[in-house]
Amino acid sequence: MNVIIDICIVPMGVGISVSKYVTQAQRIFEKHNLSHSMHAYGTNVEGPWDTVMAAVKECHQTIHDMGAPRINTTIKLGTRIDRPQSMQDKIDSVTEKLQNQ
Amino acid sequence: MNVIIDICIVPMGVGISVSKYVTQAQRIFEKHNLSHSMHAYGTNVEGPWDTVMAAVKECHQTIHDMGAPRINTTIKLGTRIDRPQSMQDKIDSVTEKLQNQ
Amino acid sequence: MNVIIDICIVPMGVGISVSKYVTQAQRIFEKHNLSHSMHAYGTNVEGPWDTVMAAVKECHQTIHDMGAPRINTTIKLGTRIDRPQSMQDKIDSVTEKLQNQ
Amino acid sequence: MNVIIDICIVPMGVGISVSKYVTQAQRIFEKHNLSHSMHAYGTNVEGPWDTVMAAVKECHQTIHDMGAPRINTTIKLGTRIDRPQSMQDKIDSVTEKLQNQ
Numbered sequence: 001m002n003v004i005i006d007i008c009i010v011p012m013g014v015g016i017s018v019s020k021y022v023t024q025a026q027r028i029f030e031k032h033n034l035s036h037s038m039h040a041y042g043t044n045v046e047g048p049w050d051t052v053m054a055a056v057k058e059c060h061q062t063i064h065d066m067g068a069p070r071i072n073t074t075i076k077l078g079t080r081i082d083r084p085q086s087m088q089d090k091i092d093s094v095t096e097k098l099q100n101q
Numbered sequence: 102m103n104v105i106i107d108i109c110i111v112p113m114g115v116g117i118s119v120s121k122y123v124t125q126a127q128r129i130f131e132k133h134n135l136s137h138s139m140h141a142y143g144t145n146v147e148g149p150w151d152t153v154m155a156a157v158k159e160c161h162q163t164i165h166d167m168g169a170p171r172i173n174t175t176i177k178l179g180t181r182i183d184r185p186q187s188m189q190d191k192i193d194s195v196t197e198k199l200q201n202q
Numbered sequence: 203m204n205v206i207i208d209i210c211i212v213p214m215g216v217g218i219s220v221s222k223y224v225t226q227a228q229r230i231f232e233k234h235n236l237s238h239s240m241h242a243y244g245t246n247v248e249g250p251w252d253t254v255m256a257a258v259k260e261c262h263q264t265i266h267d268m269g270a271p272r273i274n275t276t277i278k279l280g281t282r283i284d285r286p287q288s289m290q291d292k293i294d295s296v297t298e299k300l301q302n303q
Numbered sequence: 304m305n306v307i308i309d310i311c312i313v314p315m316g317v318g319i320s321v322s323k324y325v326t327q328a329q330r331i332f333e334k335h336n337l338s339h340s341m342h343a344y345g346t347n348v349e350g351p352w353d354t355v356m357a358a359v360k361e362c363h364q365t366i367h368d369m370g371a372p373r374i375n376t377t378i379k380l381g382t383r384i385d386r387p388q389s390m391q392d393k394i395d396s397v398t399e400k401l402q403n404q
Contacts, residue, residue: 006344008379016215016272016385023400038397039342040390041309041379053154060180069183070218074276075176076311076344076377079161082170082319087343094341097326107243109278114319117284117373124299139296140241141289142208142278171319175278175377177210177243183218188242195240198225255356262382271385277378281363284372
């Protein structure tokens with residue numbers, strides 16, 4: 001089962017700048033060879049369910065190891081079995097409609 | 102690593118009433134012996150990371166098997182390593198403050 | 203247009219205990235006479251769109267005034283026009299199904 | 304008060320393809336002159352609180368008018384008062400760290 005997620009990791013108790021933790025998460029998705037794309041409020045990640053979830057767990061473990069005592073993460077998570085659909089497919093289907101009207 | 106999540110599962114392509122799918126998810130959390138509590142917009146679930154995540158995956162698989170072609174789930178996910186904290190602890194700390202002032 | 207939301211407010215840059223800010227949010231929902239119910243990972247709030255959103259804005263303003271430099275909030279937000287549905291209706295429809303099988 | 308949101312609108316009861324509704328939301332953000340950027344699992348929108356929230360309300364009203372009986376939206380919403388920060392600033396701060404190590 002493939003999954004597309006959008007993940008936003010917020011370490012707490014480490015001040016207001018959290019970019020070094022977000023950077024680390026990018027490296028973890030990279031390490032797991034997961035297709036991923038960062039935006040201003042999270043990161044889209046795509047791949048087999050178990051691989052994606054293992055990477056998410058590693059993000060939490062690593063960010064705790066970096067010193068964050070508490071982490072609050074928000075994940076949107078989509079699966080579909082009617083047909084394959086990549087992150088790019090989702091964007092294309094809206095972009096086409098925007099251009100056609 | 103223990104985790105407290107809040108999960109809201111929205112099957113798509115099955116009409117507007119989704120309570121039978123939500124009911125099934127409750128049974129899955131029950132089956133996994135996870136402490137869980139439903140509210141009007143999701144379910145709080147508490148337990149070891151791997152058990153909770155295995156239950157979430159089983160929810161998706163089961164709801165697809167029930168006929169939903171597409172599922173859109175939202176998860177908030179909290180871990181902390183400074184001290185143990187249960188779902189009830191979180192509610193109590195706010196309730197006390199509400200009563201004391 | 204009525205709305206049911208689930209809101210989780212996370213002040214950043216104020217340490218790891220955020221219960222005093224969550225307590226303040228409860229008082230704001232109370233002040234606006236909005237039906238609301240706290241759970242371990244957020245608060246359900248129900249009412250007219252504009253009143254609910256005015257309360258959400260007041261939460262952010264008040265929590266900034268209390269000293270939080272940054273706030274990260276997650277909101278799930280449901281509207282429906284086919285029929286009225288309260289927070290309790292949503293819970294009841296699942297509870298009934300759980301008992302009937 | 305400026306806000307950066309990430310919004311994901313899921314119409315229910317209209318089948319599994321929802322791109323025409325997402326397209327309409329893009330047009331509404333455009334019409335309100337809000338800086339916005341779509342990704343595979345939502346749209347980042349940036350601007351004054353009241354303008355952004357008026358656009359979100361208009362999305363719900365318009366998508367109901369298009370025939371969706373029920374809508375389930377997820378919003379992440381960030382405000383900060385310590386310093387101005389745009390959507391691009393957030394991305395840049397991570398991108399720089401990724402390149403420097």
